[in-house]
Every structure is written in structure tokens, then in C-alpha cells.
Amino acid sequence: MQIIRTVKxxxxxxxxxxxxxxxxxxxxxxxxxxxxxxxxxxxxxxxNDIVITSIFVNPxxxxxxxxFEKYPxxxxxxxxxxxxxxxxxxxxxxxxxxxxxxQLIKMHMERRVNVLCGNSRPGHFDGVLTVLTxxxxxxxxxxxxxxxxxxxxxxxxxxxxxxxxxxxxxxxVPTTREADGLAKSSRNVFLNEQERKEAVWLYKxxxxxxxLVVDGVKNPDIIVKEVHELLREHVSGKVDYIEMLxxxxxxxxxxxxxNIILAAAIYFEEARIIDNxxxxxxxxxxxxxx
Amino acid sequence: MQIIRTVKxxxxxxxxxxxxxxxxxxxxxxxxxxxxxxxxxxxxxxxNDIVITSIFVNPxxxxxxxxFEKYPxxxxxxxxxxxxxxxxxxxxxxxxxxxxxxQLIKMHMERRVNVLCGNSRPGHFDGVLTVLTxxxxxxxxxxxxxxxxxxxxxxxxxxxxxxxxxxxxxxxVPTTREADGLAKSSRNVFLNEQERKEAVWLYKxxxxxxxLVVDGVKNPDIIVKEVHELLREHVSGKVDYIEMLxxxxxxxxxxxxxNIILAAAIYFEEARIIDNxxxxxxxxxxxxxx
Numbered sequence: 372m373q374i375i376r377t378v379k380x381x382x383x384x385x386x387x388x389x390x391x392x393x394x395x396x397x398x399x400x401x402x403x404x405x406x407x408x409x410x411x412x413x414x415x416x417x418x419n420d421i422v423i424t425s426i427f428v429n430p431x432x433x434x435x436x437x438x439f440e441k442y443p444x445x446x447x448x449x450x451x452x453x454x455x456x457x458x459x460x461x462x463x464x465x466x467x468x469x470x471x472x473x474q475l476i477k478m479h480m481e482r483r484v485n486v487l488c489g490n491s492r493p494g495h496f497d498g499v500l501t502v503l504t505x506x507x508x509x510x511x512x513x514x515x516x517x518x519x520x521x522x523x524x525x526x527x528x529x530x531x532x533x534x535x536x537x538x539x540x541x542x543x544v545p546t547t548r549e550a551d552g553l554a555k556s557s558r559n560v561f562l563n564e565q566e567r568k569e570a571v572w573l574y575k576x577x578x579x580x581x582x583l584v585v586d587g588v589k590n591p592d593i594i595v596k597e598v599h600e601l602l603r604e605h606v607s608g609k610v611d612y613i614e615m616l617x618x619x620x621x622x623x624x625x626x627x628x629x630n631i632i633l634a635a636a637i638y639f640e641e642a643r644i645i646d647n648x649x650x651x652x653x654x655x656x657x658x659x660x661x
Numbered sequence: 662m663q664i665i666r667t668v669k670x671x672x673x674x675x676x677x678x679x680x681x682x683x684x685x686x687x688x689x690x691x692x693x694x695x696x697x698x699x700x701x702x703x704x705x706x707x708x709n710d711i712v713i714t715s716i717f718v719n720p721x722x723x724x725x726x727x728x729f730e731k732y733p734x735x736x737x738x739x740x741x742x743x744x745x746x747x748x749x750x751x752x753x754x755x756x757x758x759x760x761x762x763x764q765l766i767k768m769h770m771e772r773r774v775n776v777l778c779g780n781s782r783p784g785h786f787d788g789v790l791t792v793l794t795x796x797x798x799x800x801x802x803x804x805x806x807x808x809x810x811x812x813x814x815x816x817x818x819x820x821x822x823x824x825x826x827x828x829x830x831x832x833x834v835p836t837t838r839e840a841d842g843l844a845k846s847s848r849n850v851f852l853n854e855q856e857r858k859e860a861v862w863l864y865k866x867x868x869x870x871x872x873l874v875v876d877g878v879k880n881p882d883i884i885v886k887e888v889h890e891l892l893r894e895h896v897s898g899k900v901d902y903i904e905m906l907x908x909x910x911x912x913x914x915x916x917x918x919x920n921i922i923l924a925a926a927i928y929f930e931e932a933r934i935i936d937n938x939x940x941x942x943x944x945x946x947x948x949x950x951x
Contacts, residue, residue, distance in 0.1 A: 382826065382828055385828075386828060389679060389680075390682050392680050472823075474824050475771070475772050475824050476768055476770050476820060476821060476824045477769045477770070478766055478767070478768055478769075479766070479768075479769065480765055481765070481767070482765050483765065504825050505824075505826045508825055508826040508827050509826050511828065530766060533762075534766045534795075535791075535794050535795055535798055536668060536672065536795045536798040536799050537798050538675075538676060538798060
């Protein structure tokens with residue numbers, strides 16, 4: 372595995388790889404890997420000639436009150452694990468390397484962003500759009516892999532690629548889960564023993580919502596209400612949101628006769644835990660983003 | 662010359678050309694060609710394996726009070742001239758082909774846009790940024806050619822390519838002029854006989870400004886004032902603006918010890934005529950954008 376630190380070198384390598392007709396798979400990350408990240412890399416490894424992963428904690432997507440400085444970092448472990456996952460190039464640019472000057476161009480998205488997690492992070496996805504535009508031009512991937520755990524981010528990347536005609540295929544990778552169903556997350560370590568036991572109810576409640584759709588319940592309010600009741604019953608943490616929206620448009624829905632996302636977020640003492648499922652009109656989980 | 666009308670086909674051709682390691686030169690236009698456009702194509706022809714030209718009148722860069730519908734079009738003549746200029750692929754997408762859905766992402770630039778011609782066209786360059794981002798992803802050029810007659814547009818494209826790390830080299834092509842120095846423009850035909858004679862003073866006045874820089878005048882206000890006086894003396898049309906700014910940042914300057922643009926626009930009866938020169942600190946015309 373080669374470690375690349377400059378934009379210029381990474382882009383020259385990518386151009387060279389394209390000239391050699393190599394298919395490039397790309398996994399953009401902010402590092403601090405867990406099994407979810409590694410599964411993205413493994414899937415990219417299977418489907419491409421070359422796999423490039425980047426670790427870049429992007430200041431542009433952190434709000435003024437969000438803790439960019441304290442975002443967890445562990446480059447040694449990440450580097451080792453990327454190598455073990457069979458990554459060919461690990462791109463590790465500095466902030467100065469990615470943003471040598473003030474960006475003159477602002478990107479902004481009105482739709483898909485002011486719901487779910489985006490609701491409490493104004494401007495967050497604008498920063499995501501800018502950094503991914505830059506990274507896509509530097510890495511020149513044929514395919515890019517994002518985890519459906521962050522389903523809203525996948526919806527935003529889908530809009531970016533489609534709106535701007537990027538010659539890139541977006542692959543949404545199903546959420547990696549613990550044996551009991553809890554979605555893997557760097558934040559799970561912040562749960563105490565009791566909370567860890569409760570947290571499984573996040574997924575269990577969403578699956579109950581799925582069962583309602585399968586059973587023919589069409590009214591999103593009823594489904595959200597039942598999910599909410601289950602969570603209140605089993606979880607000590609405070610519910611941040613439970614939402615059922617169209618997917619990937621993330622608009623309010625009047626019924627479940629379409630692709631929808633059912634998503635929830637809970638504040639525990641030391642961690643906010645999120646999860647979601649994406650369903651088609653029959654209530655079947657869509658394991659692959661289309 | 663092949664005429665391509667769909668985004669998908671054009672992008673597949675571009676990807677195939679890149680796989681064959683062809684160097685692609687690209688000239689984006691809104692059609693209604695004059696000699697300036699053809700010179701861009703000729704230069705691209707000299708410097709690349711493949712030359713792609715697009716004609717697309719982009720509704721996104723026209724304001725609500727600007728006349729998108731009445732923008733002059735002449736596809737038969739343009740097609741013939743593109744073929745004569747040795748273009749390999751002429752990309753002619755429809756508006757629906759370029760914008761099948763409402764764009765979810767807005768691009769916006771604060772700097773470089775609210776001066777010169779951008780001053781009277783709020784939002785114009787935001788639309789330019791979006792369409793060029795799309796076209797660059799569809800055509801996948803190695804080099805893209807823009808005329809320095811529209812020096813502000815070149816400055817905006819320079820920011821787009823640099824901000825977003827596009828793997829594209831921007832070539833600014835010197836303004837094509839009539840024998841007497843008037844910059845070529847589709848709008849020159851709207852000048853009456855008297856105005857056509859006067860219009861040469863646009864360039865002559867700018868060259869006088871250049872001479873002042875060469876002579877060591879450092880104060881932009883003095884230069885702009887003398888250019889203004891010359892224009893008032895020789896031209897019946899109304900001066901829209903005369904500005905001296907840094908280039909390509911297009912910021913106000915206190916002196917001429919840097920790369921600067923000296924630009925002017927005049928309203929004649931039926932046409933607004935613009936021209937500019939770009940000078941280094943010694944007052945030498947920069948014939949190539951760097």
C-alpha cells in the first residue's frame with residue numbers, strides 16, 4: 372500500500388491508472404475505522420482493479436459549535452487496517468493541502484438536508500458536497516462506496532453525482548451490525564452496559580416498523596408512533612427523531628407505497644446513536660441503494 | 662464530425678477516448694459562432710488528439726429579465742463551421758437532456774462576479790459554474806479553451822478548476838480582433854456605420870491606458886479617468902463601466918504593480934460592446950492566461 376499526501380501526486384497517479392484502463396474503487400472516510408469502513412473497502416476490493424481510500428477530517432463540514440479538533444483520529448491503526456483490507460493507495464492530505472486558499476465557490480443543497488441528522492447540522496452537507504467534489508476529481512474513481520448507515524449522506528452523494536453528471540457509480544453498502552443487530556459505530560464504545568443492552572431496541576423498533584409495512588399499514592404516522600412507543604418502553608435515552616420519508620428524496624410521505632426510509636436517533640448519556648432501514652413499497656429491506 | 666445529442670452517449674464516447682489515452686480538447690459555446698469561437702477550435706485542434714465542441718444555450722445563466730428565448734441561434738451554420746474547423750464531436754444537448762430534473766445543488770461564487778459585466782447580471786456566473794461542472798464531467802477534457810474577450814468568465818472558470826481540483830488545464834485564448842482593432846463579437850453587426858467607426862476607440866482607449874502603465878503611472882484612478890475621457894470624446898454611446906482590477910482575482914487595486922485587467926463596456930443604440938486588456942506590472946499585455 373502506498374501512502375500519498377499531496378493532491379498533485381494522488382491526481383497524477385489516478386490519471387496514470389485511468390490511462391492504464393484500471394477500474395478505480397474509492398472509499399472516502401474521516402478515519403477512525405470500524406468494521407463498517409472495512410466492509411466498504413472489502414467490497415471495493417472485490418469489484419475493482421485498484422482501491423483508493425482517503426482519510427480526511429473535513430473542517431468544512433463541521434459547524435462553528437461542532438468539535439472538529441476533537442474528532443477521533445487514529446492514523447496508525449487506520450493505516451494498518453487499510454493495508455490489511457488490501458487498499459492500494461491511502462490518500463492522507465492535510466487541511467492545507469486540500470484547502471490551500473479560501474474556497475471561492477460555495478455549494479449548497481436545499482433538499483434532502485434539513486431532515487434527519489441534517490436538521491441539527493445546518494451547512495454540514497454543503498461542506499460534504501465540496502470536499503467530495505474535490506476528492507472525486509483527485510481520485511477519479513469509477514465506483515465510490517458509502518455505508519447506508521449514513522443513508523442521508525448516501526442520498527446527498529446520489530444527488531451530487533446525478534446533478535453534476537459525475538462519471539462515477541455510487542454503491543450504497545448495507546449497514547454492518549453486531550450479532551444482536553446494533554449498527555456498528557465508533558460511538559458504541561461510549562454506551563454503558565445498560566445502554567448497550569437497550570441500544571439493540573433501536574434496530575428492533577425499526578424492524579417492527581418494517582413489519583407494519585409488510586402487514587399493509589400505509590399511514591406513516593401510525594408506524595412512527597408505534598416505533599416511538601417501543602423505544603420509550605425499552606430505552607432510557609432521549610429520542611432525537613423518528614422519521615419516515617421517501618428515499619432518496621427524503622420528502623414527507625402520505626403513505627408507504629414507495630421506497631421509504633425509516634430512521635431514528637437516540638441520545639444516550641455519552642453518545643448519540645442512529646440507525647435506519649430502507650424499504651420498498653412491499654416493506655422489503657433494500658439491501659442495495661439503487 | 663459526429664453530432665451527439667445525449668449526455669449518456671457523449672460521456673461514453675469521452676470515457677472510451679480516455680481509455681484510448683486520447684488527449685481531449687474542449688470548447689464550450691452557446692453557438693452563433695464568429696471568428697473568435699473558430700479560433701478557440703483551431704487552437705484546440707493544434708494541441709489535442711480529439712476536439713469536442715458543445716453548443717448549449719444554458720437557461721440557468723440567464724436572469725428572469727434576460728432573453729433566453731431570443732438568444733441568437735444558427736445551428737446549420739455553426740455545424741458547418743465546426744466541421745470545417747476540424748471538430749471531431751459536436752455535442753448538441755437539449756435543455757431537457759442537460760436538466761432532466763430540477764437541480765438539487767446550487768453553486769455560488771461571491772468573489773470575481775460582482776464586478777464588470779457580472780455586476781448587472783446577478784446569478785449569471787452561478788449558472789455558468791453549474792453548466793460547466795456538468796459539461797466537464799460529460800466531455801472529460803484534458804484542456805479547455807475560453808476566449809479572453811470574456812476575461813471575467815475565464816477568471817470564474819479558473820476558480821472553478823482550482824477550487825474543485827478538476828484535472829483540466831484552462832487555456833485563455835487572446836481576443837480575436839478586426840483589422841482596426843475592434844474585438845470580434847456577434848453583436849458588432851448591430852452597430853450602425855457611425856458607431857462602427859467609433860467602436861474602435863474602445864480598444865484604442867484601453868491601449869492608451871496600457872501606455873500610461875508602461876510610462877509608470879501607478880494610480881488606477883488616473884488611468885481609468887483618462888480612458889473615460891478618451892471614450893467620451895470619441896464615442897456617442899454611453900459608458901457602462903470602465904474598471905481596473907487585479908487579475909484573475911478581480912479585486913480593487915491601489916496600484917498597477919501586479920497583473921491587472923483594464924476593461925470597459927459601452928452601450929450603443931442596439932448593442933452593448935465590451936473589451937479588455939490584461940497587463941502585467943510592466944504594462945505588457947498578457948497574451949496567454951496563466
